[in-house]
Amino acid sequence: MNPLNKKATRLLYAAALTLVLSGGQAMANIVTSIRPLGFIASAIGDGVVPTDVLLPDGASPHDYALRPSDIKRIQSADLVVWVGPELEAFLSKPAAALPAGKNLMLSALPSIQPLLMKGADHDEPAGSGHADDHHHGEYNMHLWMSPEIAKQVAFAVHDQLLRLMPEKKSQLDANLLFFTAALTKNDKNIATMLAPVSGKGYFVFHDAYGYFEKHYGLNPLGYFTVNPEIQPGAQALHHIRTQLVEQKAVCIFAEPQFRPAVINAVAQGTSVRIGTLDPLGTGIALGKASYIDFLLQLTNQYVSCLEKNS
Structure with missing residues (x-):
């Protein structure tokens, strides 16, 4: 037999074997826009279906541009999980082209809509000091910061996967039960960890943490930008420094992508400590306990900066 024919035969055999092992269907897969949604999806799909994240580490959903390879991943996915056009504008057109059953837009779900908080543009904290016109819409779209919403996301992913692969019901049910039980247990643990620092004031660079802060009773004094890709200008930095001193902030939290020079310029001449918050969980591998x-x-990250004695 011709070597090329042999190779083609092997490839056909491998494809046929894959179909047999997957119950006659091509292997399903989930694609999520950002890593934290991947944490939830991978927990529900653990041992059943692989989860892939579109945004590479270090990229921001606020201004990401899709590559041709990303478009292919979206088109070939069995389920695409994203927040909505207010956060991931880059996904609006590709997601709209998907069949309804494959497009899981979380902000539109009836189970999640009642849990949404108003966005920063409509409920801006006093002395926020941010100076950009990036519009996020009416609601705060950093949904993954809410343990309550995360549970609803898990239910939604479970239900969609169940429609795709009803034969995997027992495994999907077990994964959902594990996730919700772990979430409940750790919710109490986290509340206990944060209780001693709940009264300490701080500023954040990026308005991304509202759900987490509200859920655990933290004391944010303000934020400096809605879009983390926009760095504060000189006038904004001066205003921020004034606010830090006047409001007796203990900490200012930056994010991994902010240049040290910007952070140091803000804290210079104050006793405010500098911490780092990572709203996308960079470096955490997807898996059963990743969320x-x-x-x-x-x-x-909150406790390490806030709990130090002043």
Whole structure:
């Protein structure tokens, strides 16, 4: 037999074997826009279906541009999980082209809509000091910061996967039960960890943490930008420094992508400590406990700066 024919035969055999092993269907897969949604989806799909994240580490959903390879991943996915056009504008057109059953837009779900908080543009904290015109819409779209909403996301992913693969019901049910039980247990643990620092005031660079702060009773004094890609100008920095002193802030939290020079310029001449919050869980691998790991990492980032004696 011709070597090329042999190779083609092997490829056909491998494809046929894959179909047999997957019950006659091509292997399903989930694609999420950002890593934290991947944490939740991968927990529900654990051992059943792989989860892939569109945004690479270090990229922001606020201004990401899709590559041709991303478009292919979206088109070939069995389920695309994203927040909505207010956060991931880059996904609006590709998601709209998907069949309804494959397009899981979380902000539109009836189970999630009642839990949404008003966005920063409509309920701006006093002395926020931010100076950009990036519009997020009426609601805060950083949904993954809410343990309550995360639970609803898990239910929604479970239900969609169940429609795709009803034969995997027992495994999907078990994964959902594990996720919700772990979330409940760690919710109490996190509340206990944050209780000693709940009265300490701080500023954040990026208005991304409202759900987490409200859920755990933290004391944010303000934020400096809605869009983390926009750095504050000189006038804004001066205003921020004034607010830090006047409101007796203990900490100012930056994010991994902010240049140290910007952060140091803000804190210069004050006694305010500098911390880092990572709203996207960079470096946390997808898996059964990854969303819990994300919440615990965020908690430790708050505590490590706020709990130090002034």
